[in-house]
Amino acid sequence: MNWENIYKLALTWVKEAGERIRSSFDQTLNIQTKSNANDLVTNMDKEIEQFFIGKIRESFPDHKILGEEGFGDELKDLEGIAWMIDPIDGTMNFIHQQRNFAISLGIYENGIGRIGIIYDVVHDELYHAFKGKGAYLNDKVLPALSETNIQESIIALNATWVMKNHRIDHNLLIPLVRDARGTRSYGTAALEMIYVATGRVDAYISMRLSPWDFAGGAVIVEELGGIVTNLRGEKLEFLNKDSLLVAKPGLHQTILKDYLKEGKW
Template identity: 55%
Template sequence: MDSLLREEIFKQAIEWVMEAGNTIRDKMNNPLDIETKSNANDLVTKLDKETEQFFVAKIKGKYKDHFIHGEEGYGDNPTSLDGTIWIIDPIDGTMNFVHQKRNFAISVGIYHEGVGEIGLIYDVMANTLYHAKKGQGAYKDDVKLQPLPKKKNINEAIVGMNHFWLCENRLIDEQVMQSFVKDIRGTRTYGSAALEFAFTAEGIVDGYISMGLSPWDIAAGVIIVNEVGGSTTDIDGRPVNLLEKSAILTCNTAFQKDILKYLKKGRK
């Protein structure tokens, strides 16, 4: 992508993200009209849908040749990463949004011909924007994030994890994961994949493992983590497919081999 075009799209995307965030804060205490999707814990609200519709209208109005891949299905449902694609989660962490009114984010990843160009993760209630442009580093608001440190032992790592590795259809052996948890310094669960990626990039956690994330959960975070020297793969260490749901590891590369070793050992 041309650098001037990237800068234009970056500024425009931030404007739309901040506008959407303001609307969410204004409306979040209104009746939410909560529905379920794949199961009782997979929630969607009227505001999720309205926020994605807002982005679709804005993007299609200004960038008619761009594609949109969004969680709520108002985009184009692309089958390839050709062209310019906005991968959007209007409210990442809807359960947190419904129950806690905090710890949720707007996530926007913009890819051109399969290359991550712009990543935006907006922590709506904290009014904090994590952002990155390809090759220009990552930022938390106006503060540039430092490259992740390279010399650490696995027993110093704090890793974001959720409960899904304990579920009946888990991909990883439970005893192996128990051993992993004992060998690292600690675990954290925030309930928003986008924020887990942002916190990994910031270095306040050293990685994040999830057994099933969709493209809109990770698209922005992959770009931001890359810009501080981190890495994102599936749990077998392979490149992420941004058109499919995957089990994901994003982390400081200092821990990547060690974490993948545990995951491979416990792989069913």
């Protein structure tokens, strides 16, 4: 398998998809809802996913594809090579702000992340990693992550998870929010994982994400020494939804042991 060729093509396609998205900013979007009124999808989400599928099918017809908008395959297992695609992660931000969204792409072989690509389209920041070969922002090498403590940490966390109307152990999150230096919420899992990878935040927590939300970011974070698990400290489930804890080394263990270990996540 020529992984260098796959990597090169994937980067080229992501950049081309980003240009397509930027060119849509002056157009009127066709906006629809999915599971609820706040679960949005646009014609661009669908068109970008179909763009990727066309490219992958043409070049790698034996590869599997898992995409958010459902145009790919229905994966029963992770055998072989699987592309996990979120064409626009942060669709609500894309609609309302035309910023704070990203293309997210992860390529896995037998369940192991080989390539991760996150493209911040508006800022033209292409984050990418090839397992064992380092992680990059455009052509600049990203430094390895260093340890930190909770008192000096900024945690990316959606405030709704600390509210009582969710069937989670929200009371366990309140001390974490209290003890951290601060919290942030950006509305896009892909970028929040990248912000951990680049040290802009120190940890990211979410409750219910799909594989295409975290597949690309997980490769990049782990390449830099960060730790990616669910909130039980287990390996992520790439065929179903799962919770997510992404953090710098040391901090990840602290959050699990001191704040999350009693939770039913």
